[in-house]
Amino acid sequence: MKFLAEIEIMPHKELLDPQGKTVAKNLKYINIDGVEDVRIGKHIKITLEADSQDDATEKVKTACEKVLSNPIMESFHFTLSEA
Amino acid sequence: MKFGVVVFPGSNCDDDMIHVLGDVMKSEVVKVWHKDTGLPGFNTSDCIVLPGGFAYGDYLRCGALAGLSPIMSAVKDFAAKGGMVVGICNGFQVLCEAGLLPGVLLANSSQKFICKNIHLKIENNETPFTRLTSKGDVLKIPIAHAEGRYYADENILGQLEMNNQVLFRYCSPTGEVADEYNPNGASRNIAGICNEGRNVFGMMPHPERASEEILGNTDGRILFESLLNHVLESA
Numbered sequence: 001m002k003f004l005a006e007i008e009i010m011p012h013k014e015l016l017d018p019q020g021k022t023v024a025k026n027l028k029y030i031n032i033d034g035v036e037d038v039r040i041g042k043h044i045k046i047t048l049e050a051d052s053q054d055d056a057t058e059k060v061k062t063a064c065e066k067v068l069s070n071p072i073m074e075s076f077h078f079t080l081s082e083a
Numbered sequence: 084m085k086f087g088v089v090v091f092p093g094s095n096c097d098d099d100m101i102h103v104l105g106d107v108m109k110s111e112v113v114k115v116w117h118k119d120t121g122l123p124g125f126n127t128s129d130c131i132v133l134p135g136g137f138a139y140g141d142y143l144r145c146g147a148l149a150g151l152s153p154i155m156s157a158v159k160d161f162a163a164k165g166g167m168v169v170g171i172c173n174g175f176q177v178l179c180e181a182g183l184l185p186g187v188l189l190a191n192s193s194q195k196f197i198c199k200n201i202h203l204k205i206e207n208n209e210t211p212f213t214r215l216t217s218k219g220d221v222l223k224i225p226i227a228h229a230e231g232r233y234y235a236d237e238n239i240l241g242q243l244e245m246n247n248q249v250l251f252r253y254c255s256p257t258g259e260v261a262d263e264y265n266p267n268g269a270s271r272n273i274a275g276i277c278n279e280g281r282n283v284f285g286m287m288p289h290p291e292r293a294s295e296e297i298l299g300n301t302d303g304r305i306l307f308e309s310l311l312n313h314v315l316e317s318a
Contacts, residue, residue, distance in 0.1 A: 015234065016268065018194040067151065070144055070180065072187045073234065 003048055003056040004083040009069045009076045010041035044068060047083055056080055084314040085129045086112040087122065089158070089174075091149050096135030096171065096291065103291040104132070108307050117152045122161050128314050130167040131158055133174025135227070135289060145188060145230045146176030155181050167211060167310065168283045172228055175275070175285030184278055184285045185243065186235035188228075192268025196229040200300070201266050203274050203288060204254040207247045210277050211313035212284040215305050221258045222251075222302040224288040226266060226274075231287040233269040233276075240270055251275035251286060 011017045017039050024038040046063065050056035060078055069076040086104045090097045097114065104112040115122065115131065117138075122131065138149035149155065155177070162168045162183055170178040178184040191197060205213055205220040216222070235243070243249055252272040254260045265272045267287075275286030290303025 015189065016192055018190050018192055022194050067147065068143070070147070070187055072236070073144075073189060 001050060001052070001056075002083040003050055003053070003080055005044075005046040005048065005056070005060040005078050005080050007044040007046065007060065007064060007068060007076060007078040008041060009044065009064075009074050010039060011074055015073060041074070042068075053080065084110060084311060085125065086110055086132055087115040087125055087129065088112060088132045088134055089115045089117060089154055090134075091117045091136065091138035091152065091177075093138045093140050094134050094136035094173070096173075096289065100132055100134045100171070100291045103294045104307065107294055107304070108311065110311065115154060117149070117154045120153045120157060122157045122166075125161065125166065127161075127165045128317070130169060130310055131161060133158075133168070133170040133177050134291075135172035135174060138173055138177060141173070141176075141230075144180065146173065146178075146180035149173075149177045150180035150182075159183060162278075162280075162283050165280070165282055169212065169310070170283075170285040171289055171291065172226075172231075172287055175287055176230065178283060178285045183283050184276060185239045186233055186270075186276070188230050188287070189232040189234050190230050191228070191232055191266070196227075197231070197266050198225070198227040199266070200225050201274075201288060202254050202256050202258075202264065203251040204258050204260055206249045206252055207277075209247070210250065210281045210284070212277065212306055212309055213250055214313055215309040219258060221254060221256065222293075222305070223256070223300060224290055224293045224303050225300075226288045227292075228267070228287055231267040231269065233273040233287070235270060243273075243276060244271075246279055248276050248279065249273055250277055250284065251288070
């Protein structure tokens with residue numbers, strides 16, 4: 001079976017996100033006001049073959065834990081659907 | 084004592100390091116390829132160096148993919164046996180991502196690439212990498228990085244301090260450690276650390292760029308001299 005995982009990785013709340021902060025500061029130049037905060041993370045799509053939903057979940061979770069995110073600085077969550 | 088300098092795709096300080104270790108320090112030094120699966124010919128009185136650069140393009144996170152490369156399994160085994168491992172700049176990032184050193188290097192708080200001389204205060208001179216320095220000494224060594232903000236949670240920082248694993252902190256030319264001398268926002272001004280076993284060392288500044296008279300700065304030499312001295316004394 002083919003699955004599509006959509007993974008979101010975000011820097012931990014307590015961490016300074018200089019990229020987000022810089023974007024937040026500059027949105028005023030296109031006349032967007034009221035911006036309180038911007039946090040920038042990653043969105044990763046993985047298409048994979050797996051025997052079952054559980055198998056796919058396990059594979060994606062392992063990828064997230066071991067490579068795609070670093071638990072010291074980021075958290076992740078993902079959704080899985082049949083592709 | 085032999086040095087092995089690992090070359091990853093995207094390493095760009097490997098030849099500088101080889102020049103300093105070989106031509107300046109007169110040591111035996113060889114290149115080690117990132118796809119190598121072992122470190123034959125190296126023993127625990129030798130040292131593996133992970134140089135600066137942008138290994139694997141720093142894709143995903145700096146050091147993350149290099150940390151998974153075949154050579155890093157061999158480097159982990161080598162370190163577990165007591166072999167010395169030094170990571171400079173991107174090499175420090177790789178060591179953190181590979182789990183050989185605690186913490187992580189985040190984007191500089193200024194969101195800028197910073198290339199300039201900074202000052203480092205020696206916090207622990209009782210390691211093979213710092214043994215010829217004195218506690219409190221100040222070294223002027225350049226940094227060149229966009230992601231050098233050392234970060235670890237309070238628990239890990241507490242352990243680092245308790246075990247004297249902090250080797251260098253960013254400071255003033257006279258050794259004052261304060262926020263204004265912290266170029267990248269690093270936790271507690273940390274510029275370099277070692278593992279608990281005192282055989283894995285990581286630092287963001289580049290001592291290999293400060294090891295020759297002709298470059299106007301030789302403050303970095305003492306770290307390489309320390310490694311050589313350590314091996315000589317232990318022989």
